[in-house]
Amino acid sequence: MSKIPEDLHYTEEHEYVKQTDDPGVVQIGITDYAQSELGDVVYVDLPEVGEKFARMDVFGTIEAVKAVSELFCPVAGEVVEVNEALEGDPSLVNKDPYGEGWMIRLRIRNPAELDQLLTAADYAQHIGE
Amino acid sequence: MSETELKRTPFYELHLSLKAKMIPFAGFEMPVQYPTGITKEHEIVRTSVGVFDVSHMGEFEFSGPDRNAFVNRITCNDVGALRDGQAQYSAILSDQGTFVDDCIVYRFDDRVMMVVNAANIEKDWEFITRRKAGNVRIKNISDEVALLAVQGPASESLLQPLTKIDLSKLHYYHFEVGSVAGVECFVARTGYTGEDGFELFFRPAHAEVMWHALVGPGRAAPVGLGARDSLRLEMGYPLYGSDIDETINPYEAGLGWIVKLDKGVPFVGRAALERIKEKGPARRLVGFRCLEKGVIPRHGYDVYLNGYKVDIVRSGGFSPTLKEAIGTTYLPIHSVAPGTKFVIDCRGKKVEAEVVKLPFYTGGSVKRAKKPA
Numbered sequence: 001m002s003k004i005p006e007d008l009h010y011t012e013e014h015e016y017v018k019q020t021d022d023p024g025v026v027q028i029g030i031t032d033y034a035q036s037e038l039g040d041v042v043y044v045d046l047p048e049v050g051e052k053f054a055r056m057d058v059f060g061t062i063e064a065v066k067a068v069s070e071l072f073c074p075v076a077g078e079v080v081e082v083n084e085a086l087e088g089d090p091s092l093v094n095k096d097p098y099g100e101g102w103m104i105r106l107r108i109r110n111p112a113e114l115d116q117l118l119t120a121a122d123y124a125q126h127i128g129e
Numbered sequence: 130m131s132e133t134e135l136k137r138t139p140f141y142e143l144h145l146s147l148k149a150k151m152i153p154f155a156g157f158e159m160p161v162q163y164p165t166g167i168t169k170e171h172e173i174v175r176t177s178v179g180v181f182d183v184s185h186m187g188e189f190e191f192s193g194p195d196r197n198a199f200v201n202r203i204t205c206n207d208v209g210a211l212r213d214g215q216a217q218y219s220a221i222l223s224d225q226g227t228f229v230d231d232c233i234v235y236r237f238d239d240r241v242m243m244v245v246n247a248a249n250i251e252k253d254w255e256f257i258t259r260r261k262a263g264n265v266r267i268k269n270i271s272d273e274v275a276l277l278a279v280q281g282p283a284s285e286s287l288l289q290p291l292t293k294i295d296l297s298k299l300h301y302y303h304f305e306v307g308s309v310a311g312v313e314c315f316v317a318r319t320g321y322t323g324e325d326g327f328e329l330f331f332r333p334a335h336a337e338v339m340w341h342a343l344v345g346p347g348r349a350a351p352v353g354l355g356a357r358d359s360l361r362l363e364m365g366y367p368l369y370g371s372d373i374d375e376t377i378n379p380y381e382a383g384l385g386w387i388v389k390l391d392k393g394v395p396f397v398g399r400a401a402l403e404r405i406k407e408k409g410p411a412r413r414l415v416g417f418r419c420l421e422k423g424v425i426p427r428h429g430y431d432v433y434l435n436g437y438k439v440d441i442v443r444s445g446g447f448s449p450t451l452k453e454a455i456g457t458t459y460l461p462i463h464s465v466a467p468g469t470k471f472v473i474d475c476r477g478k479k480v481e482a483e484v485v486k487l488p489f490y491t492g493g494s495v496k497r498a499k500k501p502a
Contacts, residue, residue, distance in 0.1 A: 068476070
């Protein structure tokens, strides 16, 4: 069973959205299930701070030993921070996807978009757990 | 192929109990990795010892008085150069001199065994039986053979206490019949990883006994096909279907050393190979490394030299040992020197790569034969 924290939002493409201390900013990464399916992550290609994305735009790619996968932006917004630690140690995505393995922090354009994402229960059902 | 048609090896239940991730591969349901993960499994084989289930591989057995002569006619290496108890890397070639399959030929005193790629079992069988000549019996024993590869610098010390065979005297590409952990088998000092190691052939009924004798805490770690692929890629060992196939001949693949034109036998493909050798191949398989971080070249990505598409990435991946993205491709013969730069289209991103000498990794523990067979 993979970890699916109750308080996060999810996409069908296996990204999660986590509220930060700043109510206008969310943290985005991939789920525990996704990292387990991808296997050992070797590169994460992330955008620059200041880049803007529409909902479901590709904001990066993740290269694992076995496969490559695109990263989709769950909500529209502007990148305010990227996880620089992933460049030195991409395996953080495998070790701690919801914590140290986060990818970007985004200032969201429309908070209502969060309601269109999957709940933990929806996501669990989506991945068949 | 639908999932219900997938075959299982005798180790299937053991893989499930170890929580392996199973994938369809060459018509079999095979473990691509265990919870350990590909990178770690790779490292274990480079530094210690791992066990791979490779029972999906095919085995043909040739017996009867003309067995050696017959196998010599359908493969390009020289069976006549083998003594009993010796094996050789070889290939089955088409009349055009291209690869039908690559294989290992084992010469026993009373028979010859050929190990072929799982995906090619039916094709090879068709090819071989259609050319049957002389007093030879051919049997497809693929379903009657369990095959485990024990690979890594600690292979010998793991295996020696389990067998009376003196492994210190069993040389690279030699094999011996005996027992391991009480199971009748034959033990070959061969492998596909660049490390010292053995391949054990035995009856499927003994799968569980053999597995538990080899795998477990303080013994070997189970290793999946993912690490098998990254290990062989670091060594530049060709993979059928990627580096070699029915459009590629041995000279192009850097495998001219397995072609014995002068062995005195008109083997399938010889006439074509004589012409190719005379002219020289127009392209050559090279190893490359990506000069940019952040992308991994995958099989099928387009390869451009001086603006022209010349080939695709044949094998590609991330090297856990070298910690960089590497791969193989075919380049025109005048552009194969190490340092030659070219471009790979990685899903729309143009990534520069440069030719490097093969193998990528030279630190392996494999004990090469003093005299290659």
